[in-house]
Amino acid sequence: MAVDSEFVGNKLGIGFYLSGFWIAAISLAALFAPWLPIKPLEGLESLGERETAPSLTHFFGTNANGKDMFALCIWGARTSLIVGFASITLGMLTGGTIGIVAGFIGGVFDKVSSFIILLLLSIPALILAIFILQSIGNSLFWITITIAILSIPALARLARAQTLAFAEREFVTASRALGAKNGRVMVREILPNVLMPLLALALLAMAIAIVAEGTLSFLGLGAANSSDSWGKLIFAGTPQTLLKDSPWICFAPILMIFLTVLSLNYLGDQVRRRFDVQDIPL
Numbered sequence: 102m103a104v105d106s107e108f109v110g111n112k113l114g115i116g117f118y119l120s121g122f123w124i125a126a127i128s129l130a131a132l133f134a135p136w137l138p139i140k141p142l143e144g145l146e147s148l149g150e151r152e153t154a155p156s157l158t159h160f161f162g163t164n165a166n167g168k169d170m171f172a173l174c175i176w177g178a179r180t181s182l183i184v185g186f187a188s189i190t191l192g193m194l195t196g197g198t199i200g201i202v203a204g205f206i207g208g209v210f211d212k213v214s215s216f217i218i219l220l221l222l223s224i225p226a227l228i229l230a231i232f233i234l235q236s237i238g239n240s241l242f243w244i245t246i247t248i249a250i251l252s253i254p255a256l257a258r259l260a261r262a263q264t265l266a267f268a269e270r271e272f273v274t275a276s277r278a279l280g281a282k283n284g285r286v287m288v289r290e291i292l293p294n295v296l297m298p299l300l301a302l303a304l305l306a307m308a309i310a311i312v313a314e315g316t317l318s319f320l321g322l323g324a325a326n327s328s329d330s331w332g333k334l335i336f337a338g339t340p341q342t343l344l345k346d347s348p349w350i351c352f353a354p355i356l357m358i359f360l361t362v363l364s365l366n367y368l369g370d371q372v373r374r375r376f377d378v379q380d381i382p383l
Contacts (some may be wrong), residue, residue, distance in 0.1 A: 117371050118187030120364035127361060131178035139172040147220035154349060161353035170353045173334055175212065177354060180241065180330035181361075188245045193275040193303045194250030199253070200260025201295060205268055205287050214257070230313065230340040233321045244317060248310045259302050263295045287291065308362040315358055331358050 127204070130137065155162040160168035199218075203211040221229075233247045267273060273290050311331075317323055318332025319339075329337075331354040338344070338351030 111338055120367045121221065123360055123364045124368070127178055127357070128182060130175050134179060139169070139175060151217050152349075162347070163348040164337065164350045165347070170334075170350060172355050173329060174331065174354055175226070177329045177331045177334050178357065178361075181311050181314055181332070181358070182293075182325060184241070184245050184248060184314040184324075184330075185307045188248035189252055189303050189307045190311050191245070191249040193256050193299055195249070196256030196258075197260045197295065197299050201259040201264050201287055201291055203257070204261040204264030205283065205291060211261075215261070218254045218257050221250075222258075225252045226279065226313070230317060231320070231322065234317065239317075239322045239324065244314060244322075244324055248313055251313070252306050252310065256299060256302060256307065259298060260295050263298050264291055267291055267294045294347050296304040301369050301372040304365050304372060308369070310360060310367035311365075312362060331355075 117288070151161060153163045159169050159171065161174060163169055164173070199214050203214045230247050230251060234243060237243055268291070273286060276286050276290050289368035314323070314330060315332030315335065318330050319336045321336070323330055323333045323336075335351055335358075338347070338354075343350050
């Protein structure tokens with residue numbers, strides 16, 4: 102049976118808008134959490150209803166301390182999204198700059214940076230993250246920096262590959278012939294063509310960063326000086342008795358991570374397809 106291309110296109114369009122809506126909604130909810138009609142994290146006192154199942158009163162139920170899981174998930178989004186957005190933004194700025202300069206200038210800088218990128222890609226990311234955080238501490242700042250470091254190699258590799266693809270194009274040659282310096286050529290000619298592929302990879306990397314933060318929190322390396330993240334909430338709901346009797350305590354933050362990561366992956370994939378990005382190193 103033939104597939105209706107218009108129907109498929111509409112389905113893809115709906116998925117794109119739903120993904121964008123979810124990311125916007127959860128981001129705004131996290132940003133404006135102090136002004137929403139939910140109790141702030143530090144003021145969530147016991148409601149006297151411990152481990153109650155999800156209901157119209159408590160959408161995600163309550164935990165072992167009688168705290169509303171919906172409010173906890175909204176406040177936990179603040180930490181998880183900050184880490185995901187800030188780390189990948191920093192990684193994209195650093196990795197993108199290294200990749201563009203290496204691909205355009207070449208020479209010794211290209212060889213040295215390519216070796217360092219290859220070295221970082223060869224080290225298991227989780228082991229490297231645990232080593233860094235155990236050595237310097239697990240504050241929110243250092244978790245963000247650690248995940249940013251882990252994201253740099255893939256972003257730099259993509260930026261370098263895209264730069265090599267455009268460095269010999271006619272508009273770059275014309276710009277050089279008109280006397281433009283290397284810095285101007287990289288900013289005005291190369292960067293606009295590298296930016297969208299980087300954005301596509303950054304959306305995928307942001308999803309990975311949120312999962313990485315959740316994994317580190319689950320392992321006890323979550324931000325020590327911040328409010329509960331989704332990873333910490335999952336960790337708090339994993340004791341065997343809670344998983345058996347009150348599974349919603351664990352599954353509520355898991356659902357939040359799942360929807361956010363799914364949306365970011367879908368958005369990143371659609372951006373990649375729209376701009377025909379063929380070389381995304383994952």
